[in-house]
Amino acid sequence: MKTLTTNKLFTPIQVGPIELKHRVVMAPLTRSRSVQPGSIPGDLMLEYYSQRASEGGLIVSEGTSISVQGGGWFGAPGLYSEEQVAGWKRITDAVHQKRGLMFSQLWHTGRAAHVDSTNGATPVSSSVNPEYWQDSTIQESTPQGWRQPSPHRALHITEIPGIIEDYRKAAERAKAAGFDGVELHAGNGYLPDQFLQDGVNRRTDSYGGSLENRSHFLLQVVEALVSAWGGNRVAVRIAPGGRWNGMSDSDPETLFDYVAKELNRFGLAYLHIIEPRVRGNIVIAEGQYAIAAARLRKIFNGKIIAAGGFEPGTAEEVLEKGDADLVAFGRHFLANPDLPKRIRLRLPLNAHDRNTFYTFDAYGYTDYPFYEQRSESVTTAVH
Secondary structure, three states, X not given: OOOOOOOHHHOOEEXXXXXXXXXXXXXXXXXXXXXXXXXEOOHHHHHHHHHHOOOOOEEEEEEEEOOOOOOOOOOOOEOOOHHHHHHHHHHHHHHHHOOOEEEEXXXXXXXXXXXXXXXXXXXXXXXXXXXXXXXXXXXXEEOOEEEOOOOXXXXXXXXXXXXXXXXXXXXXXXXXXXOOEEEEEOOOOOHHHHHHOOOOOOOOOOOXXXXXXXXHHHHHHHHHHHHHHOHHHEEEEEOOOOOHHHOOOOOHHHHHHHHHHHHHHHOOOEEEEEOOOEEOOEEOOOOOOOHHHHHHHOOOOOOEEEEOOOOHHHHHHHHHOOOOOEEEEOHHHHHOOOHHHHHHOOOOEEOOOHHHOOOOOOOOOOOOOOHHXXXXXXXXXXX
């Protein structure tokens, strides 16, 4: 067991106007447990988030669809109806009751969608890439089970302001739902990423070609979110060098250096960086250091949350080296509702069950034991 020497994970930190008591962040985790029809956060989600709230700890919500068209994942909750706002309000109230904080992650899946999950609307992207929907390794969650994505179309330039407005309205609804801020999901091959990376974006108008043009959509969305919340309660999540969902770029380092530099002007709460050692929810480069956070630390002026394949020991290391300010845990937070306590006291961790990540009931969701309820058969050592 690695000794956590300085315990920097458990020192307070200011994130925008918010004072956090520790730096163990719950990462956004799509888990398909909203109530259907309507993609409404219900009792199951309420129990799940309430279990994982901690005093002075930050939770980032699962990806939350900004519109029916942007909701390409069956079971994911939304923020485009009053019922959804009311469902989320119960959850944020419960988190606040435990003195925790919560940001809403705003999500438009773009081409990563199936028409059965978008109410029949054709998925949209920056450009048309038929090889994407023809790739049998890419699967979307639909009411009928796992399916390859539906054929998508390119957004017409006149439609883009409407999508940006959908993001702004969702940000306003997040405020009504009691969140403490919003995080734009601009990684993992979803719509903003589909504009950023030139392996996908083949546009020839003002949203394609140069770095500046390909970043245009992302920066306009951030402006819209800032107009609703102020910069210090807005965050952005990116995946530099990420290849999940058919993504690629000819020069990812230059692209994401540029994005990080441009984001400096907004005074964001934080930049959330997914390390390229993970693809989707799988670690593909075991033992690789947090190279993306280390690189962008030299460019981005604000707080950085590093995410992707961290263990307690490697999280402490990246904070000690100064390459990140906070660390987001996904699979460990799913399997350990009391994760901050377990890390702080160096207690063993429950093992996660990947087979239940995208199912629809309490099993593998709200039934992971707190340390006091553990049975030794479901634990694995902290490292």
